[in-house]
Amino acid sequence: MRPKSYSIFGGHGSKSGVEHAAEVIFTVCGFFAVLAVASITLYMIISGTPALFKVGILDILFGTIWMPAAATPSFGILYVILTSIIGTALAILIGVPIGVMTAVFLAEVAPERLTNIVRPAVELLAGIPSVIYGLLGILILNPLMYKIELKIFAGSTTHQFTGGANLISAVLVLALMILPTVINISESALRAVPQHLRSASLALGATKIQTIFSAVLPAAKSGIITAIVLGTGRAIGEAMAISLVSGSSVNMPLPFNSVRFLTTAIVSEMSYSAGLHKQVLFTIGLVLFAFIMLINITLNNLLKKGEESHDK
Amino acid sequence: MTNDIVIPVQKESAVTHSIYNQKNRISDSFLTFLIYLCASISIMVLVGIMGYVFVRGIPEISLEFLTTVPSTIKGTFGIVGNIVNTLYVVVITLLIATPLGVGAAIYLNEYAKGGKAVRIIEFTTETLAGIPSIIFGLFGYVFFGNTLGLGYSILTGALTLSIMVLPLITRTTQEALKTVPESYRSGALGIGATKWYMIRTILLPSAMPGIVTGIILAIGRIVGESAALLFTAGSGYLLPKDFFGKIFESGGTLTIQLYLCMQKAKYGQAFGIAVVLLVIVLAINGLAKFLSHKFNTEVKES
Amino acid sequence: GSKNAETQAPDTKTEAGTTSGTTANETTAKEDTATNLKGSISMVGSTSMEKFATALSEVFMEKYPSVTVQAEFVGSGAGIEAVTNGSADIGNSSRNLKDEEKAKGVAENIVAIDGIAVVSDPANTVDNLTKDQLINIYNGTTTNWKELGGADQPIVVIGREAGSGTRTAFEELLKLEDACKYSNELDSTGAVMAKAASTPGSIGYVSLDVLDDTVKTMKLESVEPTPENIKAGSYFLSRPFVMATKGEISEQSDLVKALFDYIYSDEGKDLVKAVGLIPAN
Amino acid sequence: MTTRVNYEHELSLLNHDIKEMGRMVETSIEQCFVAFEDQDFEKAEDIIKGDRTINDLERSIEARCLSIILRQQPVAGDLRVVSSALKVVTDLERIGDHASDIAELILRIKGEHVYHVVRHIPSMATAAREMVRCSIEAFINQDLETAKQIEKQDDVVDELFDKVKNDVVDLLKHSNEHIDQCIDLLMVAKYLERIGDHAVNVCEWTEFSKTGALKNVRIL
Amino acid sequence: MTTRVNYEHELSLLNHDIKEMGRMVETSIEQCFVAFEDQDFEKAEDIIKGDRTINDLERSIEARCLSIILRQQPVAGDLRVVSSALKVVTDLERIGDHASDIAELILRIKGEHVYHVVRHIPSMATAAREMVRCSIEAFINQDLETAKQIEKQDDVVDELFDKVKNDVVDLLKHSNEHIDQCIDLLMVAKYLERIGDHAVNVCEWTEFSKTGALKNVRIL
Amino acid sequence: MNTNTVKITTNHLNLYYGTNHALKDVSLNLFTNKITAFIGPSGCGKSTYLKTLNRMNDLVPSVKIEGEVLLDEENIYDPRVDTTLLRKKIGMVFQQPNPFPMSIYDNVAYGPRIHGIKNKSELDDIVERSLKGAALWDEVSDRLKKSALGLSGGQQQRLCIARALAVEPEVLLMDEPTSALDPISTLKIEDLMDELKEKYTVAIVTHNMQQATRIADNTAFFLVGEVVEYAPTTELFTAPKDKRTEDYITGRFG
Amino acid sequence: MNTNTVKITTNHLNLYYGTNHALKDVSLNLFTNKITAFIGPSGCGKSTYLKTLNRMNDLVPSVKIEGEVLLDEENIYDPRVDTTLLRKKIGMVFQQPNPFPMSIYDNVAYGPRIHGIKNKSELDDIVERSLKGAALWDEVSDRLKKSALGLSGGQQQRLCIARALAVEPEVLLMDEPTSALDPISTLKIEDLMDELKEKYTVAIVTHNMQQATRIADNTAFFLVGEVVEYAPTTELFTAPKDKRTEDYITGRFG
Numbered sequence A: 001m002r003p004k005s006y007s008i009f010g011g012h013g014s015k016s017g018v019e020h021a022a023e024v025i026f027t028v029c030g031f032f033a034v035l036a037v038a039s040i041t042l043y044m045i046i047s048g049t050p051a052l053f054k055v056g057i058l059d060i061l062f063g064t065i066w067m068p069a070a071a072t073p074s075f076g077i078l079y080v081i082l083t084s085i086i087g088t089a090l091a092i093l094i095g096v097p098i099g100v101m102t103a104v105f106l107a108e109v110a111p112e113r114l115t116n117i118v119r120p121a122v123e124l125l126a127g128i129p130s131v132i133y134g135l136l137g138i139l140i141l142n143p144l145m146y147k148i149e150l151k152i153f154a155g156s157t158t159h160q161f162t163g164g165a166n167l168i169s170a171v172l173v174l175a176l177m178i179l180p181t182v183i184n185i186s187e188s189a190l191r192a193v194p195q196h197l198r199s200a201s202l203a204l205g206a207t208k209i210q211t212i213f214s215a216v217l218p219a220a221k222s223g224i225i226t227a228i229v230l231g232t233g234r235a236i237g238e239a240m241a242i243s244l245v246s247g248s249s250v251n252m253p254l255p256f257n258s259v260r261f262l263t264t265a266i267v268s269e270m271s272y273s274a275g276l277h278k279q280v281l282f283t284i285g286l287v288l289f290a291f292i293m294l295i296n297i298t299l300n301n302l303l304k305k306g307e308e309s310h311d312k
Numbered sequence B: 001m002t003n004d005i006v007i008p009v010q011k012e013s014a015v016t017h018s019i020y021n022q023k024n025r026i027s028d029s030f031l032t033f034l035i036y037l038c039a040s041i042s043i044m045v046l047v048g049i050m051g052y053v054f055v056r057g058i059p060e061i062s063l064e065f066l067t068t069v070p071s072t073i074k075g076t077f078g079i080v081g082n083i084v085n086t087l088y089v090v091v092i093t094l095l096i097a098t099p100l101g102v103g104a105a106i107y108l109n110e111y112a113k114g115g116k117a118v119r120i121i122e123f124t125t126e127t128l129a130g131i132p133s134i135i136f137g138l139f140g141y142v143f144f145g146n147t148l149g150l151g152y153s154i155l156t157g158a159l160t161l162s163i164m165v166l167p168l169i170t171r172t173t174q175e176a177l178k179t180v181p182e183s184y185r186s187g188a189l190g191i192g193a194t195k196w197y198m199i200r201t202i203l204l205p206s207a208m209p210g211i212v213t214g215i216i217l218a219i220g221r222i223v224g225e226s227a228a229l230l231f232t233a234g235s236g237y238l239l240p241k242d243f244f245g246k247i248f249e250s251g252g253t254l255t256i257q258l259y260l261c262m263q264k265a266k267y268g269q270a271f272g273i274a275v276v277l278l279v280i281v282l283a284i285n286g287l288a289k290f291l292s293h294k295f296n297t298e299v300k301e302s
Numbered sequence C: 001g002s003k004n005a006e007t008q009a010p011d012t013k014t015e016a017g018t019t020s021g022t023t024a025n026e027t028t029a030k031e032d033t034a035t036n037l038k039g040s041i042s043m044v045g046s047t048s049m050e051k052f053a054t055a056l057s058e059v060f061m062e063k064y065p066s067v068t069v070q071a072e073f074v075g076s077g078a079g080i081e082a083v084t085n086g087s088a089d090i091g092n093s094s095r096n097l098k099d100e101e102k103a104k105g106v107a108e109n110i111v112a113i114d115g116i117a118v119v120s121d122p123a124n125t126v127d128n129l130t131k132d133q134l135i136n137i138y139n140g141t142t143t144n145w146k147e148l149g150g151a152d153q154p155i156v157v158i159g160r161e162a163g164s165g166t167r168t169a170f171e172e173l174l175k176l177e178d179a180c181k182y183s184n185e186l187d188s189t190g191a192v193m194a195k196a197a198s199t200p201g202s203i204g205y206v207s208l209d210v211l212d213d214t215v216k217t218m219k220l221e222s223v224e225p226t227p228e229n230i231k232a233g234s235y236f237l238s239r240p241f242v243m244a245t246k247g248e249i250s251e252q253s254d255l256v257k258a259l260f261d262y263i264y265s266d267e268g269k270d271l272v273k274a275v276g277l278i279p280a281n
Numbered sequence D, E: 001m002t003t004r005v006n007y008e009h010e011l012s013l014l015n016h017d018i019k020e021m022g023r024m025v026e027t028s029i030e031q032c033f034v035a036f037e038d039q040d041f042e043k044a045e046d047i048i049k050g051d052r053t054i055n056d057l058e059r060s061i062e063a064r065c066l067s068i069i070l071r072q073q074p075v076a077g078d079l080r081v082v083s084s085a086l087k088v089v090t091d092l093e094r095i096g097d098h099a100s101d102i103a104e105l106i107l108r109i110k111g112e113h114v115y116h117v118v119r120h121i122p123s124m125a126t127a128a129r130e131m132v133r134c135s136i137e138a139f140i141n142q143d144l145e146t147a148k149q150i151e152k153q154d155d156v157v158d159e160l161f162d163k164v165k166n167d168v169v170d171l172l173k174h175s176n177e178h179i180d181q182c183i184d185l186l187m188v189a190k191y192l193e194r195i196g197d198h199a200v201n202v203c204e205w206t207e208f209s210k211t212g213a214l215k216n217v218r219i220l
Numbered sequence F, G: 001m002n003t004n005t006v007k008i009t010t011n012h013l014n015l016y017y018g019t020n021h022a023l024k025d026v027s028l029n030l031f032t033n034k035i036t037a038f039i040g041p042s043g044c045g046k047s048t049y050l051k052t053l054n055r056m057n058d059l060v061p062s063v064k065i066e067g068e069v070l071l072d073e074e075n076i077y078d079p080r081v082d083t084t085l086l087r088k089k090i091g092m093v094f095q096q097p098n099p100f101p102m103s104i105y106d107n108v109a110y111g112p113r114i115h116g117i118k119n120k121s122e123l124d125d126i127v128e129r130s131l132k133g134a135a136l137w138d139e140v141s142d143r144l145k146k147s148a149l150g151l152s153g154g155q156q157q158r159l160c161i162a163r164a165l166a167v168e169p170e171v172l173l174m175d176e177p178t179s180a181l182d183p184i185s186t187l188k189i190e191d192l193m194d195e196l197k198e199k200y201t202v203a204i205v206t207h208n209m210q211q212a213t214r215i216a217d218n219t220a221f222f223l224v225g226e227v228v229e230y231a232p233t234t235e236l237f238t239a240p241k242d243k244r245t246e247d248y249i250t251g252r253f254g
């Protein structure tokens, strides 16, 4: 046996101070997000619930008349909720297929040179402020919509003309706005599909298109769902871009009606409101918050389930 | 390839299933058409938007536009104040959010011992990422503005945005840390490095591209944000008189100014700002690409 | 707030709305303080008052270079709330204060009178409306311009959002509270201007000082919305611009006092006129 | 439990071939003396021819062993079985050779009756044949007990050889007539003795195949 | 070009051991006759003792071969070398055995002069020893040419054996005196003949080691 | 050469990746119901050669191919060839087990569905037959609807083989099919290949020379794009004709 | 048993991952200047055992360890033990070569730097010595400042060995160090290990049984957490005492 050079028993035998400090600091950082969400939730609840009880839960959630500043104010936000749901759903319905197909085009079909030009453009568009989309909505979409509106409802006495600021405009702006997000994330999901799955499919005699639709897309499913989740989040949470193009009146979410989304409801009246009106706006915030949580949790669960079923 | 060998035609019938039998599949053609259709729609729309913004915006841009602040008396307009404000907000937000986010990611990836704590933190981080900015706006307005009494100020805005971009930084850092192979950790610990030493010398350098990406994405988000800032940082456009004092004064970012211009129907100015924003985003994307490329090659070559 | 008022400014005896002239005493005081006043004033509130407020702050800051005046234009309600809870020195409001607001100790300092102009898209052939016609348009009885002698075109009714000072004043003056049928509820004066300008058949109302030729300005009862007509009382849509403070002006900091002094000075009145408004009183 | 179908199959073929070779060798020895007693010279010729088959079988077993080593990398028991097979066939082949040698001598001694004079050859033949039979059986079954006994039996064969030698010496002392035949008979005995030795070798390989040791010395 | 240091080393050790074993066997044979001619009975005893070393060396070479097979999975040339080594040592050991057997007989014949009567034994011994030497050399060097020649030389040894046999028969015909010695001498000749056979076997393994075929039949 | 009838012939095949001459004048025959192994150091062109046999190299943009490859005497590089049919006839199994992220059933049914089989009971039949053919049926028959990613590596690889069998190929190409597997799974797959050759013509690339000796009838040794030696496996591994072959298989060559 | 002096002793070691009893009463000795190999089917606890020897298992949250591990007769699970010192004495090399994304030089100098060596020329010395010890110096001496990631797999693994040597360990633990390498690199590393055992005590986990036979002095066969048999390698691979060992090494056991 060679002489023992030194013993493994250290002087202290435990971690040094730096180690401990580092761990504590990182732990605190880790729980900061929890703190933030907790306080946001808390604030939303504190600010949002009083009105809920003052006005009555049913009256707020299922009331259809929004007259917050009237002598006998009325705070029904059913139409607002419906607008958000329907508007977002429609935007997703339009934006996602186009976005996914475009992603397929970029990731699978397009020649590399074209992809190299288009992809940075898409990335750029994902980064531009949403208000710019709103700007274009006002300037291009609204006048166009008004022309259509005039045609369709010519002579109608019951229809209130909106000058093109309607649900469709908002939906189109939203659909357009989520497009870059959906394209980007779907494309990277598609690119992340291991090459060997494509080879496997081709080697079984599948054509390129069959490979894309039968092997690649299913394999990228979870990524595409993420794209949809983020798209949905962006659509439902967007406020500024559509506050100007949707007309912002509280109405039934019919295509040519001027409508108000949950987000726009807050943005447009927050500044002016006071008292109960303000509290109700926080209630709307709370509803929006609840919506987002609900969507996140359900989609997350869906995603996780999908993944789990593959993992084991 | 040599095609000079003539393959007798009768062979096709002789062999039971000849491979000479090309045919087109209708479903394939249809789906191909669909892909091309969707792609051209989105590409045209997206390219159209950019073109439109540039065409309308570039004529608006002038030296005055870029170097002055608006004046009602003189009836002039400029965005230098907003540019400065944007810088303030970006820098302060990052100063707050980066250490927190990176720290949280390190905690989640390296220290947390699995279980509930991690699940809660990850869930809340995800939730935070999903909260619409208008809610952050409300919260910042109430909490930082009113409760803490900071009013409309750059600090209120930056604090609000810090919370907002926190999940972005945490997540990208976490992803980057996750991609650092487990083997690096065991490699370092296996020769007797302490954990913090290992994090410092191996993990953080390896995760740097990811962290930088996270920061750049955060900058993008901050620059483009409007709803969360409108009620927090306000819309001030004056140049700072006092470097630190400005932090407590209101300051509208470019995007806020763009929104305000839109509201006032000053579309020309709005497009001018839009061009500036596009250029900034373009620069950020370019920077991100450059940095991640640089880091990557650095890691490879060094 | 005005944290950095270093020197005690000489006492000013001026009361809000009582004096209109500039005393020699004040002039010297101002010159005195011009070099010494330092700090910032924050005002929050009405979007209709944006033009007036920015012009005011610009001129005031030129006069007192060490002073910063910050103005946020988020709406009358928010302004009043801000001043109530102390997060702003001055709350701009384009309507009179409500009693419950006054009850919280907020003082109503009327700094100018504004008219509300009714605007339409430039191509509109109708250029005059009676009060009844206006009421019928806004309560949804009249839906097409041809009923008013114009082209066969649906009327797009544009208004402001609930809580807006302009909207409150407009609806009050026309006794239209809770009866308006808007097809667009936009959240700023500028947005109404823009929408009206770009939408054929539109009608909207905005503050007097923002009028320009992108829109057609309606005569009401054949009266043009001009300061003169408003002063004369022949144009019936007018309301005050209020710069509310927490407590009377005398209770404010020197900076704020100096600002109000300026507003009520001749120079200030000229400024009010210059931006197309009518000086208070 | 994996099967390694192929491998098992090859191993069983190997076993089968060794058994077959053993059977053939045994038969050779037996037939030798049958031929001699019956003076059936054709049978003797057959035996000599049969040796060629045995030689071929040796080659084929060797080839199979090497192929298994090449393809399957046997270890432990498998390696011992394969390598002892590789060695044991040498002994079997040699036994076959000796049987054929004996047959050749028998052809020469043909018709002579010296054989009856040398009394111990028949018992020697029986003993040797029995040893071969048992040793092959022991090898196939990896039966160490039997193997040990056979080793003892070799002493009997050796003793018998000495007796045969004495017989021959006696015979030669008494007559000069059958010198050639005597010497041939002596050779037959020598071959039988060698056959016993080879049977002992087979037993040694049995020990190795079972334990990895040869005469208690660990080889593998 | 990788070295596979260990593997090469083991292969070279194997080669060395075989050479060594060959050398020992050769010496044994040589010493046998030196001992006989010099009537040096101690030397004869040494030879008998030396056989034990040869046996041990056989075991150790076998062990080395199996170890190489187990550890290194030799293929191609390497596998042929290792497996032929595994086989060739049996022959070498047997040659050693025979040398020792001869030595034993020599001890018995001690002092007698019959040996000089049987004239062909010395040349037979020389031929056999030469065959062994050459065959081992051929094996080590994978020298097919030499190997072929040696196979031919075996016929010479076989012929010499027949001559010795005739010598012995003649001797016996003329006298009954030295029957034991004659028979022993015959046995010595038989052993030498077997040694020649084994040398031929070594040559066959040389062919295999070089080509993978035994007598032109592909085995590996 | 362990022969039978010729299934695939390559005549003077040259392949270039851009300027990289990856296959140099390769002429080989693959025989029906035999296993042919390809060995050689990394980068010598084994995979490339395998891929030329079912035109998977078509997907590489810069590739240029000269010479001919005949499948049952038809040139597979003829412009009239439908690669879909070709690849249906020549199945391929890859180094890493690569099941699709779907159920076991769907994985196996993938090929048949692509080729237009919709009928449920017919598909059931094919799936069962293929899984049995790949010696996997017993292990998975009770969880066909579970995700294929839940299988062990060896099972996944056998699933990939089943998936290839489901389209009823005539030739099975395997590129290092066991290099990602543990020794036990490897032995299972080797046994399986031995069974498969009864019905199919099999070509396999392997780094494991013992594997080649165990399963292949014929073996070709590649070196920088050339076929140095092509011979019956036993011959190649016991008495290679070329010094380079011997150096390589005895591990003296890197 | 191929013995010498005992370097590491484990007495009745039991290890639990939560409720999973991963090591069951393992008692073994590792001998100085010998190579000890651990074989066994996947999941039998080989890596776990190896990791208990330098307390890398400490990092797993739910782990519980009973029994003692003595290094030179000192219990490494004593609370006074400084794991940094312990791991300096007991180096580890992993399955996948895992050089840090730095230069070759920095990789090797990483360990010494941790342990406080700052002096440039001293570091130079250590780096050269370690690289020579890992038989890599000749191949990389002219590009020490280049990234380690540019090396081939086999070179990377030898770099990792050099990195481990640089802290002058007494024991070297290797967990399947060649499973990610091609046959040629594997042979190189095996040759290297044979050299290393002159100076170090080496323990290696391997799936490749031939490798164990080639390099190890003693071999332990693990099965579901138990040591079924521990014997000199040749003995274990030629005449295993336990039927389960024989079944495993002959490939009859899955």
Ligand SMILES: Nc1ncnc2c1ncn2[C@@H]1O[C@H](COP(=O)(O)OP(=O)(O)OP(=O)(O)O)[C@@H](O)[C@H]1O
Residues within 6 Å of the ligand: F017, F020, F022, F040, F041, F042, F043, F044, F045, F046, F047, F048, F049, F060
């Ligand atoms: N898609 C490709 N583009 C360009 N060159 C390629 C491509 N694929 C392979 N090569 C080159 O062709 C040569 C042969 O590669 P191939 O993959 O066929 O080797 P291999 O024998 O399969 O090696 P390995 O054993 O590592 O799999 C190599 O030099 C390689 O770099």
Ligand SMILES: Nc1ncnc2c1ncn2[C@@H]1O[C@H](COP(=O)(O)OP(=O)(O)OP(=O)(O)O)[C@@H](O)[C@H]1O
Residues within 6 Å of the ligand: G017, G020, G022, G040, G041, G042, G043, G044, G045, G046, G047, G048, G049, G060
């Ligand atoms: N960090 C861990 N947490 C929980 N269980 C573990 C952990 N690591 C290993 N195990 C379990 O302990 C047992 C032994 O694992 P170990 O990694 O030691 O096996 P192994 O013999 O090294 O296998 P392999 O050959 O696949 O590397 C397995 O059942 C494994 O699932």
Ligand SMILES: [Mg+2]
Residues within 6 Å of the ligand: F046, F047, F048, F175, F205
């Ligand atoms: Mg390959």
Ligand SMILES: [Mg+2]
Residues within 6 Å of the ligand: G046, G047, G048, G175, G205
């Ligand atoms: Mg392991």
Ligand SMILES: O=P([O-])([O-])[O-]
Residues within 6 Å of the ligand: C045, C046, C047, C048, C049, C074, C075, C076, C077, C093, C094, C160, C163, C164, C165, C166, C167, C188, C189
């Ligand atoms: O912005 P307002 O003036 O309408 O409150």
